Amino acid sequence: DAKTTQPPSMDCAEGRAANLPCNHSTISGNEYVYWYRQIHSQGPQYIIHGLKNNETNEMASLIITEDRKSSTLILPHATLRDTAVYYCIVRVADTDKLIFGTGTRLQVFP
């Protein structure tokens, strides 16, 4: 079973920051949090991942709470092309498996 919960949908105005929350209250100490997005039935696209420190790359920032029970993906300046389903995933320890949850459908509007 998925170890994450996300809101089913969110809206964001173009040019504004999109903050996508994720709860993973049962995460183990050695399990990573991954974020992917899927645009209209294409293969999921890797965004970012982290263990306990905040992470940033050219696509997004990942903020993980100190107790690691939740995280937030931040798209600093959302564009229309960021409209997609965003998945927060916990990589299962010792198996390397990614178990997908239901995701958040982000709609960026002009």
Added chain:
Amino acid sequence: SAVISQKPSRDICQRGTSLTIQCQVDSQVTMMFWYRQQPGQSLTLIATANQGSEATYESGFVIDKFPISRPNLTFSTLTVSNLSPEDSSIYLCSVESAVNYGYTFGSGTRLTVV
């Protein structure tokens, strides 16, 4: 990151037949993962394929229905057997990238069973 070529991209099959999906990676990888995505749903892991050993199936998926081959470190096939309309889904393969430890996904195979 790894580049995956997945074939076919789509197919329409008659019920009772089988479809074999191929996944070719441009680098050697230890594990390959097969997923199913039913219409409007999230991805569900079917199995993990290791080279030289039998695939490990997730709960609800069995080898007779979803036989997997993994003949070498760059290639795998998933067969969906005895097709029924309920098998109409997108099937995707995935590998772990050695570069950034993210996972790369193929573009998927859209299967329609009629």
